[in-house]
Amino acid sequence: MKVRFRVNGAARGFDIEPGDTLLEVLRGAGYVGVKKGCGTGDCGACTVLLDGKAVNSCLVLAAKAEGRDVTTIEGLAPSGTLHPVQEAFLDVGAVQCGYCTPGMVLSSVALLAENPAPSEAEIREALSGNLCRCTGYAKQVEAVQRAADLMRGASK
Amino acid sequence: MAIHQIREILRPATVEEAWTLRVAAPESRRFLAGGIELVLYTPPAVTDLIDLSRLPMGGIREEKGDLILGATSTFSEALSSPLVARYGGGVLAAALRRVASPLQRNVATFGGSVVRGHPWSDVTCVLMGLDATLDAYDGAALTVDLDGARGRSPVPPLVTAIRLPAALRDVRGGFEKFSATAFDVATLNCACVVDIVGRICREAHVVVGGTPAAPRRLVEAENALRGRALDDEAIAAAAGVAAREVDARDDRRATAWYRRELASIGVRRCLVAARGEGDEVE
């Protein structure tokens, strides 16, 4: 079947199998920054934004994206200038193997869009569906706090 | 993983049309809401999904004091709704905050949750405590209880909304979930709802789920509360009854013995929270 939705701002048509997940369709279309870690919604490596909300793309049928907005990690720095969350992840050392990073970054971006000054508890809650086995989460939390500061400073 | 056997996604525009599609092929068609449960498991015979997203089944509203949770509304929507925050002394919101992860709460719907009815479901547990009924459709509008979303042959009715009664809008409640990690299903969960008039507990609902069987009301524990002041003694009595009454069994997560302990602790903590002097942990 054919579906149309926007990926990182650009309208695109996809020829899919009706039972395909958004994860498979996006990776098949070259958005390989979307990672598969479990396929059951338990790790968050496949996180994308669907109409601005962070979701497990492995649990969403691609057909459900019809007419909607999808943001993948590839869409955060289209001109090559990193998003403040990406900058902050690099600055504080929140990236180790990097496999969970796209999902972590997108969950953080979604959080900051709703809550520009989150507490540590709110950050941990927002990242609680994104597992990381390399870090101890402290540096991701720190990165989100730093990004929040950067973004608030920039918007002043 | 793709649901390989799916051949078609049907997109009806009305509830009637959706129902007609469903009953035309009871074995091979299923309704699609958020889709999580279907992605995780779809019976091999199912080849068509009936997408409910165009139907007017979303949104959260009040209707004559009842709280109406549209079947396709998500847990995240509910968590940002002031109506939900207020209802039942906040017990519904308290439970929703403990469900899975934010990523899943952005997709998971009330309809999908009650239709699937996982025995560990925090949502079923709290909805049962709140006397939820389901607005449904099977050729005509009807009301069914929570279990009515499943099982009726050949086709269970289409759930269009979850209805929480006006009568419980201003009750107090508490929710407790015990799990191995924060993002885990319940080893046991518990929801208590009490209606206190004067100092007397006029009505009490005590629900324990994930035992590992599905949530159910503990009638004797409720009886131990009705007509009594909600003091420490009454709470302890109800908790003790709950431990005996709960249908606890062994599974991979815990033994029946431990679940009885948790049931007692859960009931007590929920009631203490409902009374409004939540004892701080840590």
Add this chain to the structure above:
Amino acid sequence: MTARDSFTVVGQSARKTDGRGLVTGRPLFVADVDLREALVVKILGSPHAHARIVDIDTRAAERIPGVICVLTHKNTPAVRHTTAGQGYPEPSPYDTRMFDTKVRFVGDRVAAVAAESEAAADAALRALLVEYEVLPSVLSMDDARREGAPVLHDEDDATGIYEAARNVVADVDIDVGQVEEGFRRSGLVVETTCETQYAQHTPLETHVVLAQLDAEDRLVLRTSTQVPFHVRRIVAQTLGLPVHRLRVVKPRIGGGFGAKQEVLLEDLAGWVALQTRRPAFVCLSRSEEFTSSRTRHPMRVRVKLGLDAAGVLKAVEMEALSNTGAYGAHGLTVLANTGSKTLPLYNKAPNARFSGQAVYTNLPVGGAYRGYGATQGYFALETAMDEAAERLALDPIELRRRNHLRAGEGSPIFRKLGEGREGVEQIVKSCALEACMELGAQRIGWHKRRGKRERHGTWVHGLGMSIMMQGSGIPEIDMGAATIKMNEDGSFNLLVGATDLGTGSDTILGQVAAEVLGVPPDRVVVTSSDTDVTPFDVGAYASSTTYVSGMAVQRAAEEVRSQILVAAGSLLAVPPSMLALRGGHVVAQDGRSVELARIGTRAFYEAQQNQIGATASFVPTESPPPFLANFAEVAVDTETGAVRVIRYVAAVDCGVPINPKLAEGQVEGAVVNGIGYALTEEMQFSTQGRVRNPSLFQYKIPGALDVPPVEVILVDSYEPSGPMGAKSVGEIGINGPLPTLANAIYDAIGIRFRESPFTPERVLRALRARDV
């Protein structure tokens, strides 16, 4: 040597060299390339814990449209080998075949299919008709050695098994001094036994490999591995190819933690590519990762301590029984490390013994897992030390102070027990354990808050501590090499066989080179882990990279520096010894300088033309241990038995941290992994040996809400034998939580937990048993 106080690049938390690509989601991982032409290879796992394969009928599977080939023991090489990615000759037994006529655990390889699509591959797996003769199985390590127990490895071509007929893979027995005499002369003897569970590494990226033939028909393996050179050697051995017909490339990989020190899938993908002349892609599902990859060896470890009245150890004895599962990968060496990485810590004991056996069972296969036996050993050792401190009424810190290894000292264990064989004598040159304990104690408020049993509602708080050491590489065995070449703009290419599995080793190795060469880190372009391009390195394991590969880089950089100084000397007419490299320039003492770009351009095009460059190797003659003092505060819910880690302080001596944030990250991640192991992570089995929780839905690793921020203190230290004063730090942190949390729980509620994980139900049962 560059003087420590003049470091300009080392000691800085430079951004990761691969960070930008990772945060922008560039196609860096194995599965991120175009796979449309690749065959999907899937594996049929055994449904039985122990069975002989009587026959496999593949005809129906082969007829399914899209199925290209079916592999079984009938049509694949039957070479006994080990999957353990260790140096040659491997200390693990050759007890594994690509496909065997026998299966030894639920999930063991029976057959595989290669197909045009995943759906066709799945259909083919279902169509395979396998006739099994089910055999009695061994499902616990206690049953393994019983008289009449089923024998797992009854094949006649396996080698390197200690005693196959008794299911014993490996046996270790060493002693120092007179242990019995030592105990007789001890006023206090403490004995404790701890038992640890099956656990899985759960890297976010499962094992994955893409095999294809290049234009000259060489086999190219793009694989998620910690050991590219061992993969090349072992696949060549298994498939009967000359090494030069293989190329192994490790791109970015999604974590390893030891699971990827294993040659698990490369043989299969390679064989399919060779047979079909098509690219072949194998990726384990999360469920297969649990059942069929590798695990931490469960162990039972008994420790006996003998102490005099002053709290000085007179004798230490450790005995371990290790469950290696169905194959012996790392069976001997993990067992040996249980002793060799722990007992030298308490070198005041003149008498010591370590003994143990590793046994086969019909359960998932043990392997390398961060900590590598030390995790299991320290649980028992540091629990016993805590018990001894209590019996002597000594502060646990004080007891350790009276017994731990110090700089300038050695331990006879270093020589007696090495990597599954005799070890190497060593005098430890750096040890800041005293400072680690002091700073950690201060940070957590040890002296004020321990033993107070602070109560908050139903929660009781307690503090615990432990200390430990690990190593930095395997002395006289590991080799790492590095090549540096200079470009005309004064930049450098650094080529290393070292394998960055997310740890940041590319970054820190680049920093070492940049420091020596006097350039900013971005002038060193790092290429790693491609067997066609980079020099040899054993790979990322045994906490070797910073120390071993780092020294190779330092030496190569020093050689390149000499060449640059010679070239500059001839330009400036100054003896090289009067020149220094600084800020991208060669600087003379009289203030004249010449840009590196000038020297690079001259060498390429103008005068004394040559490629400035060097390759250097390093084989360590010692394994300087990093040290760690752990302090934790836990809260125990006395109603539910739940344990929460409130604070965790890890004060670590890893020498000079080359990149402090990356060093902290190693400790933070290892500690949190260890907390998961201590509290929730456990592979559970059915009575038939099937894994009952093979998913991240059922096997719970810590998430952001489950752990506090680990407070890492990098304690000032300098290791004279290491690159820029550094030691390795990859593993040590994971050993901390088991004993530290157990000791903290004891402080809170007075009950010792000697069996992990410390689940709420176990804790509550113990509380109830005591209170009755």
